[in-house]
C-alpha cells in the first residue's frame with residue numbers, strides 16, 4: 001500500500017500557513033458576508049490539552065474552513081482564560097509563581113493547538129491575564145460600579161477555609177466546593193456583589209430567538225427561576241402597624257391558610273417572639289444560621305418553632321399562629337410564607353410534625369375524592385372558600401388577587417430564584433478590583449505622621465466610601481508576592497501586600513480593595529476583545545462591534561450551560577445598555593460537544609489511567625487522524641467512548657485519499673462515467689448538507705464511500721473527482737487536503753477555494769427513463785426522478801433536441817404528464 005508521510009506533510013503545511021498568514025483576518029472584508037466562529041477558550045492548566053479540547057475545536061475549525069470556502073469572511077480567534085484557582089493551585093503545588101507557570105502553560109497549550117492545524121488567527125491571541133486585557137476587564141467593572149450594579153454588601157457567604165476563599169452558590173455542591181470537595185461554611189462577610197438580578201427578566205426574555213440547545217435554554221430559565229404569583233399582607237395581632245408580607249404562587253389557596261411561617265432571618269423574628277418563646281426562638285435562629293440554603297431545602301425532616309404571636313388573615317380576619325421554619329428561605333420572595341398544609345407538601349409535613357390545622361380548600365375538578373394522607377397540590381376547583389367556592393384554580397387566583405388589591409392587602413408579583421452574583425474572591429490570581437477606600441485615624445492624630453502599613457498603627461478603613469481607580473490609572477496590577485497562599489484572613493492574601501495596599505495622596509491615606517475578581521470575569525467579555533485585541537484606547541471599538549458581532553457559532557462544553565453563559569450575557573446586556581454594542585445578545589448559535597470518555601466508557605481521569613493524550617495521537621498517527629477520528633466517533637453532541645482501534649480506520653481512509661489523488665495525477669484521466677458522476681454529486685450534496693447541520697460523522701462516512709468507489713476504479717480515477725475529494729476532505733483533514741490540492745498542480749493553499757457545487761439532477765436517487773411525445777408522436781426520452789414534478793420533466797424534455805425541434809415556434813396548449821410513465825406535449 002502507498003505510504004502517506006503525514007508527519008512531513010503536516011509540519012510543511014503548518015509552516016506554510018504561518019509564513020503566509022493564511023488565516024489572519026486583520027480587518028473585516030466588507031465585500032463578503034461574515035461568520036464569527038468562537039471556541040470556549042481553555043484554562044491553560046498544567047496538564048495540557050486533553051482529547052476533549054480538540055473535539056469542540058475541530059468542530060469549530062471545520063465550520064470556519066467550510067465557511068471560508070463558501071465565501072464568508074471568517075473571524076476565528078483563540079486565547080487563554082488564564083486567571084483563576086487552577087492556575088494558582090498549580091503554582092502553589094509546584095512552588096512557582098502563577099505568572100510564570102501561566103506563561104509556561106500557555107506556551108504548551110499553544111504548541112499543542114498549533115500541532116493540530118487549527119485555522120486560528122494567531123495575531124488575535126489574548127490572555128485574560130495580559131496587562132492590556134486586565135485594564136479593560138477593570139474598566140468594565142467600573143462601568144458596572146457607576147451604574148450601581150456593583151456594590152458592597154454584608155452577605156452570608158460560602159466560606160471555604162481550605163481554599164481560603166468565598167465561593168459562589170454555583171460553586172458549592174452539597175456543602176462542598178465544586179473544585180476539590182472541601183467543606184464550605186456560611187459566614188457573613190463584606191463582599192462585592194453584582195446586581196445580576198436587575199437583569200433577571202431580560203436574561204430570561206433574551207433567550208428567545210437564540211439557536212441554543214433546548215437543555216441549555218431550560219437550564220438557564222430554571223436558574224433564573226421566574227415565578228409569577230402574588231404578595232399578600234397579613235396583619236399581626238396586637239401590632240396594628242405591622243404586616244407580614246408573603247409571596248405565593250397559589251393565591252387561590254388563601255382560604256386554606258392555617259399558619260404563617262417566617263424564615264429564621266426574617267427581620268420581624270426578633271420582635272414578634274413572645275416572652276415565653278424568646279429563648280427557644282433565639283436558640284433556633286442560632287442553630288439554623290450555619291446551614292446553607294441547600295441543606296435547608298433538602299433536609300429530611302422539617303424543623304421550626306412557634307413565636308407565640310398570631311397573624312391576621314387578610315380576608316377572614318382569623319388569627320393564625322406565626323411559626324419560624326428554616327424550610328423558608330430568607331432570600332427568596334419575602335422570606336415568609338402563608339402555609340397551606342392541605343395543598344403544599346412542605347407545609348403538610350410541617351403541620352403534621354407540629355400538630356397544626358389542615359384545611360382543605362381545593363378538590364379535583366372531577367369531584368373525585370383524594371387521599372388526606374398527603375397534600376393535594378394539583379389544580380382543581382375551590383371549596384370551603386366562601387365567595388371563591390366553585391372557581392377553578394386559575395379563576396380563583398385571579399379573583400383572590402383582585403379582592404386583595406381592592407382591600408389594599410396585596411397584588412401581583414413576580415419573583416426570581418436568581419441571586420445577585422457574589423463577585424469577590426479572597427485569592428491572589430485574579431484581577432484586582434479597582435476600588436480603594438479612605439483610611440481614618442483616631443481623633444487628633446495627624447495622618448501625615450502615620451503609615452497604616454506599620455504594625456502598630458491604629459486605623460479604620462472606610463468601606464462605606466468606595467472610590468473607583470481613575471480610568472487613566474488602569475490597569476491596577478497585582479503586586480509581586482512571594483507568599484500568595486490564602487491565609488485565614490478573609491480580607492484575602494492581598495491584605496498582606498501592605499506596600500501595595502496602602503498609599504498616601506494629598507496628605508491622606510487610602511487602602512486598596514484586597515479582594516480580586518472571580519475567574520468568570522475574564523470570560524465575560526473576551527469575545528469582544530478578540531474583535532479588537534490591540535486597541536489601547538477602548539475595550540473594543542463600535543466599528544468592530546458592528547462588523548463582527550454577534551458570534552455566529554459558539555462551541556463549548558455543556559458544563560458552562562448556566563454560569564459562564566449567564567454571566568457573559570449579563571455583562572453583554574449591560575454593555576448594550578451603555579451603548580457599547582448594538583447587539584442585544586452575544587451568542588446567536590451555541591453548540592455543546594459531547595464528552596469523550598475513556599475506552600472503558602468512564603470519564604477520563606488520571607486516577608483511572610484511561611486518559612488519552614492528544615500529543616501521542618498526533619505523534620503516532622498525525623493531527624488529521626486525530627481530527628478525523630474525533631469528528632467520526634459519533635454525533636458531535638453525543639457522549640462517546642474513545643476507541644483507539646478506530647483511529648486506524650481513519651488512518652486507512654487518509655491513505656486511500658492520498659492514493660486516489662496520486663493515481664488521478666499520474667494518469668490524468670478526464671472522463672467520468674455516469675455512476676461515478678452520480679456518486680460524486682450525491683456525496684458533494686450530502687457533505688455540504690451535513691456540514692451545514694454539523695453532522696460531521698455522516699459527512700466523513702460519505703467521503704469514505706466515495707473514496708472506496710474511486711479506489712475501485714483503479715487507474716481510471718477522474719482528476720475532477722480527485723479535486724472535489726481534496727476540497728471536501730480539507731475542512732476535516734486540512735493538511736491532507738492541502739497536500740492533495742498541490743499534488744493536483746495547484747499553487748498555494750486551498751483555504752479560500754470555492755466550495756464544491758453539486759448538480760441536483762445528478763443527485764436524484766430513483767430515476768426513470770420515460771418517453772416524451774409531441775402531439776402523440778414519440779420524439780425522445782428523458783431521465784428524471786421517479787416523482788419529478790411536471791416542471792422538472794418539461795425542463796428535461798426541452799433539453800432533448802428532437803423535442804425542442806418539434807416545439808419550435810409553437811405554443812404549448814396542453815401537457816399530459818403521468819410521473820414515471822409518460823409526458824405528452826400538445827403544441828400548435
Ligand code: ANZ
Nearest residue numbers: 227247248249250253327328329332333335340343344
Ligand atoms: C402558599 C402555597 C399554597 C404555596 C400551595 C404553594 C402551594 P416557586 O414556584 O418556587 O416560586 N415560598 C414562597 N417564599 C418562600 C421562601 N422564601 N422559602 C420557601 N418557600 C417559599 O414557589 C412559590 C411557593 O413557594 C409559594 O407559594 C410559597 O408557598 C413558597 F398550595 O404559598 B406557596
